[in-house]
Amino acid sequence: MKKHILCVPEVRPGHGTGHxxxxxELVTAIGSPGSGLYLPHIGSASARLVPEHLRVTTPGERYDLVVIDTRSLGAAEVRRFAEYGPVVGLDARGSxxxxxxxxxxxxxxxxxxxxxxxxxxGFLAQPVRVRQDSPQExxxxxxxxxxxxxLGLSSRMAHLLVRRIGVxxxxxxxxxxxxxxxQxxxxGVACVRGVQNAKELFADYDLVITQFGLAMxxxxxxxxxxxxxxxxxxxxRLADTAGFFSLGVRRPALRRLxxxxxxxxxxxxRLTGYSVGRERSxxxxxxxxxxxxxxxxxxxxARCNPGIERTEHETFFRCRSTRLVYKQRYTxxxxxxxxxxFGEEYRRQYGxxxxxxxxxxxxxGQERLRVLNRLYPEKGSLLDIGCALGPFLQAASDEGWQPCGIDISxxxxxxxxxHxxxxxxxxxxxxxxxQQLFGCEQFSAVTLWYVIEHIDRLDALLRRISHLLRPGGIFALSTPNGAGVSARTGFRRFLLNGPEDHVTIFEPRHMQTLFGRYGFQVEKIVITGHHPERFPLLGAGRFGRWLASGISRWVGLGDTFELYLRKTGEPLV
Structure with a gap:
């Protein structure tokens, strides 16, 4: 698989050459044309280590990944490179x-x-040449x-070893x-220069004195x-955290040395106690x-929003402007x-x-139609997006609506x-x-029952729904509640236990902020999915479940909710 990857290493003076x-090494291993290292400071000494054909002075329009490997990463830097593709922070620090x-x-x-x-x-590139036995002397x-x-630590250590310790x-x-x-x-001290792959020299030595970094x-x-x-x-402190033996900062403790x-x-x-583990590419x-x-x-x-939870497969973010929680998946x-x-997969979840x-x-669906009928008593045409096997379509038809449905299945x-x-x-x-499918360009109502959380192109869908609805028409949906009891008693668990095909998580209090951008006005929110057994402490016993059920309905802590909106304008540009 060929991917175009832009690497952005640390090249500022004083930050070493490890980045x-x-x-x-990464770009060379990927070996894809179009990949390279972005070097804004070509004149720096470290930048001269990069071959000319791998240097990128002006990023292209788009990359599959932008890998930033810097000691201190600022938010403005992330926003800048996010224009070119997904930003992968490698040992990233900073805001x-x-x-x-x-x-x-x-x-x-x-x-x-x-x-x-x-x-x-294990992602650390390990040397091919290794010692066959641990050093004894x-x-x-x-x-x-x-x-x-x-800082000239090489020269300082050499002088201390030879003149003060007597090596x-x-x-x-x-x-x-x-x-x-x-320096x-x-x-008599040997100085080795021009080594391209220094880690392959280490096996020839008993002791390596170094600073915290890749060489360690x-x-x-x-x-x-x-x-x-x-x-x-x-x-x-980083070396101590990793379990390495340290002699001191800038100047070693001579007695210990x-x-x-x-x-x-x-x-x-203590000198040989660290284990790197299995190597991965x-x-x-x-x-x-x-x-x-x-x-x-x-x-x-906003394109760049703070991540609120992360796993190897996905990252959850909260949008700063709409407060929407959304997920980006990488597998x-x-x-x-x-x-x-709708068969065995559904049975595994619901029995x-x-x-x-x-x-x-x-x-x-009949309960939902009671709300729809009050909000739009004229009834009329109804489009159900994600209609599945059609139970809501049949209920709407029984109520006098003219329903039609679509589904990707x-x-x-x-x-x-x-049937x-x-x-x-x-x-x-x-x-x-x-118009071609159902003979209708605009509908009186558009519904999505437990569908909207699956949509990754949500902006485009909401604009399309606004276009499909008549002025004053009703847009109704249901979705998991990001402010329900399960989320409130363990938000991380709630996020990680959600279905892998869910993209967004909605919270009732932010609905007008989000949907108002598309010309909708919130008419009614119905909190559903009340589960008293999910309340800590209260969920056990008949009285506890009764009390938890009452609290859930009174405070609105159900794990799902229904949202009914009316089209009152057009989407913002």
Whole structure:
């Protein structure tokens, strides 16, 4: 599978070269024409590490993914790159983290305020060459402080080891990065320059002294003893969180360093205790991610909204302007809207097939028609979108309406035509010609019963429904309640336990804000789906269930609701 992926690495001076090297490895592994690294600061030393043919100075119009690998990610930066495609934050920090479409953490974090979609240390590219046994003596020492080492830690450590600890210079090697600042080393210390794949050198050494970053994990994966000397307390805390042994910040504790080298048996367990785990391919994982059909709120509004919950398969957001909760999914759903959807799939959820539930669903439709009849006593033509096997169509016909239905399931439409002898068609409401199908350009009422939460192109659908309704016509729908008892007693559980083909979650109090944008006025909200057994503490026992049922109906805590709107204007541009 070929995908166009834009990588945006950290290239600012003082931030090392680990980000840019990781992006370079990623783009090379993907190997897709059109992919590359966006380098706004071509003049920086780290940017010169990227071959000319992989540099992108001006992003194209569209990418399948935009992978941002920076130390500090701002919200404005996310909004900027979101114009080009779904934004994947790689070990992202900063205010922009919560606005990323997808988050992958490879390195440990200090309790991030926004958990990632996936935390996977196995995505770290591990060395092919590894030690066959754990080091027993710390004879050969390698100093690795990134491709830049702006603080001069390599030189400082070399001088301390040779002059203060008394280590022979020929036991010490310093790895010199491509963006290194000028440094002086004691005579006899080996300096290795121009290494393209440094992690393959680690297995030749007993001890790697480095800072928190990719090299620390790569050295551990190679089977070396690893000790950290860090540029900041923040890096020290990250290393401690990951379980690495640290000697200090900017300058090591000399007593600990001397003991470590002269009495290695006391420290080897701590120096070699980190396990990287099973390696996974980051490039393969990214190539398998599915690009969502709609990016941003499906009902218009802002493109970039804060994520409120994340899993490996999906991210939930709340639109800042409409307060709509919506989901972007990155793996295919397993549900198919075929005959089985209303048969065995329905039975697995509700204990019986849709056909067996027909009379019960029709009775619910009759209750809804009482509301519709009061709001639109003239009755008239009615379009039921997602009509399934047609129980509401039959109830509407019995009440004197002229109903017709559409559904994406050919089996359901055939059932309506053959068993109910009512007009129905297969297709997408955004594409069908209703005049040709049913001889009607505008309807007195349009209904969607437990359908709207499945729609990803919601903005286009609501505009179409507004166009299909006569002035003063009624738009009615039902949907799960994002403010019901299940959501209020465990919102995360409510989100994660929802059907995988649901895209949106509605809350009654925000309905006028959302639907008013499309020329609708809320006429009535009916809270349904009251489940006293779902109330903590109250749901047990006859009196508790009676009390919980009363509270649910009084406060409006049912897990579903019906919404009745009247067309009073036209959609906003």
């Amino acid at each position: 840019i090297k990781r992006c370079l 922009g983290r919560r606005y990323c479409d997808y988050l992958i953490d490879i390195l440990p974090h200090l309790r991030p305020s926004t958990p990632p979609n996936l935390a996977e240390p 710390l004879e050969r020492i390698l100093l690795v402080f990134g491709g830049e080492d702006s 022979r210079p020929d036991r010490v090697t310093a790895l010199i990065g491509g963006a290194f600042h000028a 002086e080393f004691p005579e 994990f790569e050295a551990a994966a190679a089977g070396c003893a690893v000790a950290g000397v860090h540029p900041s307390r923040y890096h020290r 001397r003991q470590m080298l002269t009495q290695p048996e006391r420290y080897l367990e 980051l490039s393969r994982f990214l190539l398998q991610l599915q690009t969502p059909a709609i990016l941003g709120s499906p009902a218009g509004g 295919p759903i397993s549900i198919s809207y075929d005959q089985d959807y 019986r097939t849709y056909a067996e539930d027909f009379d019960k669903i029709k009775a619910m 050919a089996d359901a439409v055939a059932w309506v035509q053959q 109910l002898n009512l007009p129905a068609a297969v297709g997408d409401p955004l594409e069908l010609d209703f």
